[in-house]
Amino acid sequence: MTTAVAPILHVDDVTVRFGGVTAVSGVSLQVERGARWAVIGPNGAGKTTLFKTISGEVHPTTGRVHLFGADTSRSTPYKNAQSGLGRTYQVTELFQALTVEENLSIAAQARARSRFACWRPLRIKGWIDERITSVLDQLHLSAERHTVVSELSHGEQRQLEIALALATEPEILLLDEPAAGLSAAERRLMRDLVEGLSRDLTIVLIEHDMEIALELVDHVLVLDNGQVIAEGDPESIRADDRVQAVYLRSD
Amino acid sequence: MRRIRFVILISIMAMVAAACSAPDAGDDTTTTAAATATTSGSVDATTTTAGAAETTEAMAEGCDEPIRVGVLQPLTGGLAASGTDAKDGFELYWANHSTEIAGCTVEFRVEDTGGNPDTALQKVDELVQNYGAQIIVGELLANVTFALADRLKDNEDVIFMSPIGSADDMTQRNPFPNFIRAGGWTSSQTSHVLGQWAFDNGYTDVASMCTDYAFGWEMCGGFTQVFTEAGGTVAASEQLWNPLGSTDLGTYVTQLSGFDPDAVFVLQVGASVSDFFQNWSDFGLKEQIPILAGEVTADVSNIRNVPVDQVEGLISSGHWAEGRDAPETQEFVELFDAATGRLPSYYAAATWTAAQYIDETIQAMNGDLSDKAAALETMKGLELLTPFGPSVLDDYGNPIYDIYIRQVVVRDDGRVWNVVIDTYNDIDQFWPKSADEYLQQPVYSREFQGNAGG
Amino acid sequence: MLRSLSLTARVKLGLAAAGIGLGVAAPYIFDRFVIGLISLALIAGLFAQSIDLLGGYAGLITLGHAGVSGTAAYGVGYMASKAGAGFTAQIAVGFLAGMTAALIFGVMAMRSDGVYFIMVTLAQGMIVWGLSIRLFRITGAENGLTGIPRPPAVELYWQYYYLTLVVVVLCWALLGIVVNSPFGTSLKGLRESETRMRMLGYNTTGQKLYVFLIAGFFATVSGILLVYLNGFISPSTVILAASAIGVLEAILGGIGTLVGPMIGAFIIVFVQNVVSIYVSRWPTLMGTLFIVVVLFARRGLVGAISDGWNKWLHRNDAPVSQEPVLTSSNRTAGP
Incomplete structure (x- = not known):
């Protein structure tokens, strides 16, 4: 396998069963470096399970997952993260009792050797400080640098979700419903934030809100009951009758 | 700046004051402390x-x-x-x-x-x-x-x-110069006698069930060694050891009945005592297999918490027998009962x-x-x-007592106590061996029970 | 230098200096009994701090930590009492025993978290206790091991007190470095969200083993200090209650801090040994104290004191402090 032509993410006919329940059934997708993908579908369609399979939190029952050209079907989340995968959570998963800066310093050092250092104080300077500052700027959180996370608003916490993932400098970023629970105004802000992320960064996002999803990406995968029911560019998906039917049914 | 110095000063003073108060209080309340300590109990x-x-x-x-x-x-x-x-x-x-x-x-x-x-x-x-x-x-x-x-x-x-702590080696292999066991005993001292009594009374095949810790090993070893050296049998496979503090002894009791012994030597402590008698009674074994109990198991502090019918008639040995019919014992028993409402x-x-x-x-x-x-x-x-009877001390500071074979009897007031059914006079901690001979052997353990039959 | 620090930092510095000063002066002020108690409390405090490194910082509450410190103590006790070895060998074996226990326990516990971690460590503590009452050739069963003299240079009670003071303060400083290090910060992340830590690229299993070994090291030190203080070791040192009291001390003083467990240890040691002389129902008193702390000062005594201090600090500038909070926040109006 030559890495030059290999896609950054290749999900190959993956099926995931929990006991008797099939959460994901025969799903395949190939994400090229720098591409932006959305996985949409109604609740319970298997979107988050697919994400977990990619990140290594769940192992596929059959089928294979390749990240950065390597088979990661049996890999673990931390190994995938070490090789450059970032992921956010639909339900906010932050270090609530720590400050924004501490959150980001943990994330920034996640892929550095210094994460093991226990013989010297944590120093937020040099590259760590630069990275934290840049991520905070990108996500408009600079003013909250020293705020304890639990005191942030929900919208700010959603922004920090992405900031944490970005601080590890991932090559591919999985965003699990970044706009979940946000107001209309905040959604627009979130959309702009994601839109403004570096084009070098490969993004796969799950979004329940089809409109936001379709505005942000160039490839869409539609799941229903764990199966792919449509795939293509946003325009063709918007026009697809089956997709419309699924969304009408779920609403 | 002045405020800071003030705060620091106050803090230091507070710490010193807090720490100093301990020994001061200790000194001037010495006598009252005796009073508080004595009134604190029941x-x-x-x-x-x-x-x-x-x-x-x-x-x-x-x-x-x-x-x-x-x-x-x-x-x-x-x-x-x-x-x-x-x-x-x-x-x-x-x-x-x-x-x-x-x-x-x-x-x-x-x-x-x-x-x-x-x-x-x-x-x-x-x-x-x-x-x-x-x-x-x-x-x-x-x-x-x-x-x-x-x-x-x-x-x-x-x-x-040390009138209570009874670990054998304190007056045997690991003595301390200023240590004396006046009023005390060694664990195996009383069960040696029970081993002899059991053999003398026609038991030949005995199983045991003792708590798996040093006190249990010593009590059980004392019985096993004297009983087997006298000619009885305690098969190593029929010696059960239950963990300290266990209160689900049903499986052990079932195993014991399967051995079909003439009698069972039992040493349980604490909460295990009432659980043992409950199980023994539930399995209907009380009428079938006699129990020979180690001293503490049949002590009044334990059996007063057990239903009367489960312990009535229980045989044990001990240096203490609250039902011993002698003035020096009964005077004490009555005083204690009057003061506390408990048999001592x-x-x-x-x-x-x-x-x-x-x-x-x-x-x-x-x-x-x-x-x-x-x-x-x-x-x-x-x-x-x-109250134990005549007491003298041996060269090691351990008492030489009369050791009693005791039986649990219900008193007129409905409470249970241990009365004396047989007495072995002048028993020291090494009996029936001499000190020199006895100290050749290791202290009793799970591995060494002194079992003559192997 | 001093002027550049905040008032709070200066007060902390002052208290630390006062504490160390008092610690150095103590043998000249107090009698042997109190010095013995302070030694015991310092050792208990170090033990509670090492529990807090796991529980308060990494969120891994252990109920078997006395198994680690006790194994170290038994290592020393065995070499002194049964093998008759020299002090170097005693201490070396003590360290080896304690760290081996920490390694084995760490490997066993590193894949669990939350309640399961508590259960696994509880079982580990019980195993050590079970072995301590069974392996009589090594541990002397429940009679324990006697005849463990101190090294001649620290034979007298006040000499040993100074040794304890130096070692505990040194360990405290080391712990301070650990909790403020990059690794220490990542422990807080582990406490807050293990899922997120994994997804950021942390091998949380390895992280747990690592912190278990660090905590095990300090528990080992406390175990070795304790066995020479008492000259004695028995199963009482490794029972569940010994581990639980360490956790209690940390909670009482304030978990997630280093000074908290030390304060908690001093309180409990003094209640157990001094208050119990005057108050026969001292366990009730201790229970009440504990309940009050848990109900009204959830961050322990240190948390309550620091809250009170902050309130006092800002008592005059309440209206002023409101303003910057509002203006500095770019909080958008929520839905």
């Missing part, structure tokens, strides 16, 4: 006056200082009931005997160890250094007793009496006897305990009639 207030209140009166002429005794027992925690018995027995003695002896005043203080050696070691330092105790009486648990003995072994100004356990008898030894030693030394080695020798030379 003893009736009348029993406390003799112990402490009188000591504040003018000193008698013979002594410049009162003779102070420190008592360490677990008054809180899992062993609180037994520790309280021990405390009550000691206090009861002084409530019924003058604390003015040979012109000296005896003063004592009871301290709670919580059954914890760390605490006991701190408290014994406090008693010896601050209170000025010349005699320490303690504790119930073997490990705490060992810890105290080790701490006190180099202190030539203190006599350490061996814990209570032990500390009463320790107090009696202290009393007699002070009399014999005419109030002068300054030479502890001499006092120790004097104590070892005493021949006393105690």
